[in-house]
Amino acid sequence: MSRQVKLEQVEKGSILYHYTKSNGINGIINHNCFWATKSDFLNDPNEFSHIYGIIDEVCRENIKNPEWKEMFLRDTIYAEREKNREYFVLSFSKCQDSITMWSEFGNKTGYNIGFRSDEIIARIEEVAEIAYHGLVVYDAKKQKQLIRKNICSYLPNLLRMPLDKVLEAGSRNPQDGDYMKACRKFQRTADVYAMFFKHGGFAQEQEYRFVFKKQKDTAVYFRAKDGFMLPYIEIPLSDRNLPVEEIMIAPQNHIDLAKSGMEYMLYIKGYKAKVALSNIKLRY
Numbered sequence: 001m002s003r004q005v006k007l008e009q010v011e012k013g014s015i016l017y018h019y020t021k022s023n024g025i026n027g028i029i030n031h032n033c034f035w036a037t038k039s040d041f042l043n044d045p046n047e048f049s050h051i052y053g054i055i056d057e058v059c060r061e062n063i064k065n066p067e068w069k070e071m072f073l074r075d076t077i078y079a080e081r082e083k084n085r086e087y088f089v090l091s092f093s094k095c096q097d098s099i100t101m102w103s104e105f106g107n108k109t110g111y112n113i114g115f116r117s118d119e120i121i122a123r124i125e126e127v128a129e130i131a132y133h134g135l136v137v138y139d140a141k142k143q144k145q146l147i148r149k150n151i152c153s154y155l156p157n158l159l160r161m162p163l164d165k166v167l168e169a170g171s172r173n174p175q176d177g178d179y180m181k182a183c184r185k186f187q188r189t190a191d192v193y194a195m196f197f198k199h200g201g202f203a204q205e206q207e208y209r210f211v212f213k214k215q216k217d218t219a220v221y222f223r224a225k226d227g228f229m230l231p232y233i234e235i236p237l238s239d240r241n242l243p244v245e246e247i248m249i250a251p252q253n254h255i256d257l258a259k260s261g262m263e264y265m266l267y268i269k270g271y272k273a274k275v276a277l278s279n280i281k282l283r284y
Helices: 022-031 051-062 066-075 099-105 117-127 140-159 163-172 177-194 200-205 256-269
Strands: 015-021 033-038 087-093 110-116 132-135 207-213 221-225 228-236 244-249 274-277
Touching (some): 015 022, 015 099, 015 117, 015 244, 022 033, 022 110, 051 066, 051 177, 066 163, 087 228, 099 110, 099 200, 110 117, 117 228, 140 177, 163 177, 256 274
Antiparallel strands (some): 015 087, 015 110, 087 207, 110 244, 132 207
16 A cells, blocks of 8 residues: 555654644643544544545546546546444644634634654554554645556556556446456555645644554443534553653643643653643633
8 A cells, every 4th residue: 555655654753743622631740641533523524534525527538438437437536435434533733833723622622732753653563553643635726636646557557557448348347357356456546635635724723643543342432522422442652751742731721720730740740741832812
């Protein structure tokens, strides 16, 4: 899959910020535990389906025969998927002080935790099997470029024949071996990119995403949120202190006790990270 999918990794030595609320920061600092949310319960209602429009555009531009285009779309992105495939997502951000992120997590209980990226990735890898991780792609041109490269370059090179020949064989015989192989390969690629392609309207999130696949023995938990039950899994890290560089307090949480309480909790837990207030000023 590494040759088919190219996910951009965070820069070495950078900081990844995890926005959360008071109960979340308590679980992370006091219990070394992250919660990864089921993919279809994330904040974007089009999560994992935005890619369909991108693929349709690329196919329309590069597959001249409309019947072949519809056939390929039908047999790849619209084909029936495995019913037992469930993914859970743990999100960070490259942005230290984002009004977009605070709008979701920044009420009177909002915080973000800045982690040293290399170390937190290594700590997660110690205890959990990460299916994929990387920066979310928001730019539509880049999304199309990645899909185009896969359809027009990777698949023909893999099968050692032009794409038109592969599609022509599939039009004559839907069970043709080369055509079926191309569909399977592209479907897997599209499934991965679907987790990392988002609409450009979310670009200010600057999200860095970890994706975990539910295994047979994975315990799923539920918590109440806005009147519904939100499924999640726990990512419990080892007992030693986490690589926390700093903690920022949300714009609406600028009471003295928020900062002093967080500083004292870090002191008790043996952390030396600094605590700062958001630089964003809000009147409400």
